[in-house]
Amino acid sequence: MGKAQLVGVGESAYAKWGKIGDVTEHALACQAIVRAVEEAGLSMSDVDGMTSFAEDRNEGIFLAAELGLAELRFSNMVWMPGGGGGCAAVANAAMAVEAGQAEVVVAYRSLCQGQYFRFGQGGPPRENPTLESPPPTVQQAANPMLASLGFTMPYGLLNAAAAYALPTRRHMHLYGTTSEQLGQIAVTFREHASRNPRAVMGQRPLSLEDHQNSPMIADPHRLFDCCLESDGACAVVVTTEERARDLAKPAVTVMSSAQGTPKGYAFGPFSNASVPDELYATGATESLAKRLYAKAGVGPKDIDVAQIYDHFTGCVLMQLEDYGFCERGEGGPFIESGALAWDSGSLPTNTHGGSLSEAYIHGLNHVVEGVRSLRGESTSQVEGAEVCLVTSAACVPSSALILGRS
Amino acid sequence: MARWFPDGMPQPMADAEALPWWEAASEHELTVQRCSDCGHMRLPPAPVCGECQSFDLHLTEVSGRGEVYTYTIVNRPIAMDQQVPFIVAVIALDGAPGVRMISNLVEIAPEDVTIGLAVEVAWEDMSDDLAIPRFKPAGG
Ligand SMILES: [Zn+2]
Numbered sequence: 315m316g317k318a319q320l321v322g323v324g325e326s327a328y329a330k331w332g333k334i335g336d337v338t339e340h341a342l343a344c345q346a347i348v349r350a351v352e353e354a355g356l357s358m359s360d361v362d363g364m365t366s367f368a369e370d371r372n373e374g375i376f377l378a379a380e381l382g383l384a385e386l387r388f389s390n391m392v393w394m395p396g397g398g399g400g401c402a403a404v405a406n407a408a409m410a411v412e413a414g415q416a417e418v419v420v421a422y423r424s425l426c427q428g429q430y431f432r433f434g435q436g437g438p439p440r441e442n443p444t445l446e447s448p449p450p451t452v453q454q455a456a457n458p459m460l461a462s463l464g465f466t467m468p469y470g471l472l473n474a475a476a477a478y479a480l481p482t483r484r485h486m487h488l489y490g491t492t493s494e495q496l497g498q499i500a501v502t503f504r505e506h507a508s509r510n511p512r513a514v515m516g517q518r519p520l521s522l523e524d525h526q527n528s529p530m531i532a533d534p535h536r537l538f539d540c541c542l543e544s545d546g547a548c549a550v551v552v553t554t555e556e557r558a559r560d561l562a563k564p565a566v567t568v569m570s571s572a573q574g575t576p577k578g579y580a581f582g583p584f585s586n587a588s589v590p591d592e593l594y595a596t597g598a599t600e601s602l603a604k605r606l607y608a609k610a611g612v613g614p615k616d617i618d619v620a621q622i623y624d625h626f627t628g629c630v631l632m633q634l635e636d637y638g639f640c641e642r643g644e645g646g647p648f649i650e651s652g653a654l655a656w657d658s659g660s661l662p663t664n665t666h667g668g669s670l671s672e673a674y675i676h677g678l679n680h681v682v683e684g685v686r687s688l689r690g691e692s693t694s695q696v697e698g699a700e701v702c703l704v705t706s707a708a709c710v711p712s713s714a715l716i717l718g719r720s
Numbered sequence: 721m722a723r724w725f726p727d728g729m730p731q732p733m734a735d736a737e738a739l740p741w742w743e744a745a746s747e748h749e750l751t752v753q754r755c756s757d758c759g760h761m762r763l764p765p766a767p768v769c770g771e772c773q774s775f776d777l778h779l780t781e782v783s784g785r786g787e788v789y790t791y792t793i794v795n796r797p798i799a800m801d802q803q804v805p806f807i808v809a810v811i812a813l814d815g816a817p818g819v820r821m822i823s824n825l826v827e828i829a830p831e832d833v834t835i836g837l838a839v840e841v842a843w844e845d846m847s848d849d850l851a852i853p854r855f856k857p858a859g860g
Contacts, residue, residue, distance in 0.1 A: 450729070450731050451731060453731050458735055458737070461735040461764070462764050466822045467730040467731075467733070469824050469852075470725075470802075470808060471808050476792050476808055480791070480792055484789070531795060532792045532794045533793040533795075535792075586764075587810045588763060
């Protein structure tokens with residue numbers, strides 16, 4: 315059995331947080347899946363598997379029934395909340411087709427936070443504490459993960475901007491990384507977004523000065539170091555090499571995939587401040603990167619274009635070091651060299667604009683862009699690109715893919 | 721009793737593994753979990769030792785001194801009436817190699833915070849049964 319192939323991509327409209335009110339998050343998931351299957355030249359009755367991640371509110375078994383799958387043979391949801399599992403959802407789909415568990419699997423993610431509650435608030439809005447409120451005390455945790463977060467929440471460490479600021483601040487301390495270097499990441503991805511009609515921020519140019527003048531959210535994270543919050547959905551169709559041969563679009567090969575986390579990591583800066591010292595100011599993806607490259611038989615020098623999960627600029631920088639594009643601590647100067655810019659840089663990155671400028675669909679849109687960039691369909695197309703790295707959220711349990719032109 | 725944060729701050733959640741840590745905290749005892757078999761120490765507490773897989777674990781008190789390992793200055797309030805900015809810091813605890821905990825720094829201006837700063841625990845009694853360990857500059 316050959317390598318799994320990515321044969322269709324689809325997405326809903328992308329919009330700013332809370333701007334999609336007339337279509338449910340649930341319907342957006344269905345839209346993205348229908349479009350991806352149509353793009354592949356397949357029909358819904360061909361689909362027999364569903365995968366997602368980050369506790370997507372739309373479980374595969376329900377979507378399968380609603381979309382009219384003839385038979386669901388594989389359904390899988392990657393671990394826990396957070397964007398670390400996006401590439402793993404695609405990898406699990408790939409493993410399912412390679413193992414013969416299913417033949418056509420759709421990986422999807424729908425995210426319309428405005429219809430539920432915002433990340434970083436720890437749940438629905440709390441009532442204003444009044445004199446009648448019972449005195450503060452220890453609450454029963456509904457599960458062990460929440461008991462672990464009990465060691466962060468009372469200190470007000472609730473939102474991702476603050477949690478991921480912790481390793482980034484230490485990176486700055488250890489290596490002299492600067493806010494301007496972080497800002498250059500945001501500016502570069504915004505420039506890429508300016509050519510992408512899907513990008514939520516495509517019409518909003520960003521200069522380094524704008525970045526430096528933007529409000530401090532959680533030091534060192536300024537507003538423009540933080541990804542967008544978006545409404546939207548996207549999907550990717552995965553099938554076997556044999557099935558991919560006569561479909562509508564050129565197939566893209568899953569050359570390798572890897573997922574996981576080093577010893578003792580748990581939920582990283584959110585839940586476990588005691589991760590090993592040598593990992594703290596990293597994306598915690600160096601060991602994963604080694605496995606990923608080894609399986610694909612390529613190295614960092616072979617990567618023509620990269621789609622790197624950009625929840626925060628500092629996490630991009632630390633991943634560039636983890637994935638071997640520069641030495642540990644050299645991420646800042648590497649960025650300053652212009653490496654990430656299309657089309658002059660040595661590693662054009664986030665050619666769609668990323669989560670900082672296209673949309674925050676928990677990084678599954680990075681896989682979609684990875685496919686487009688190898689088909690020659692990107693709006694910031696790297697000429698002749700043959701190998702693309704796609705990563706998912708770092709500094710937490712993560713996953714990644716190396717995709718190749720078939 | 722000093723108060724730095726409002727009552728409306730998120731309350732800790734605990735399961736049976738974590739509850740004894742909070743009970744010790746209510747007595748102003750700062751503890752870490754220690755393996756009775758191999759001596760490995762950790763936070764947050766877990767049901768099993770990650771080094772030797774022993775289930776014989778206990779809480780042991782530490783001095784409450786440590787140093788700032790990293791930090792962030794948060795400019796968005798979490799609770800009603802909360803003053804911003806406030807400081808979230810990771811504290812490397814003396815006497816517990818490799819063990820760090822998330823907390824807040826108090827009694828210090830944000831611009832004076834540095835990595836490596838020596839700190840000591842400063843208990844904040846949120847109620848009769850809830851005390852939260854914050855940290856302040858050592859000897860301050
Ligand atoms: Zn032990």
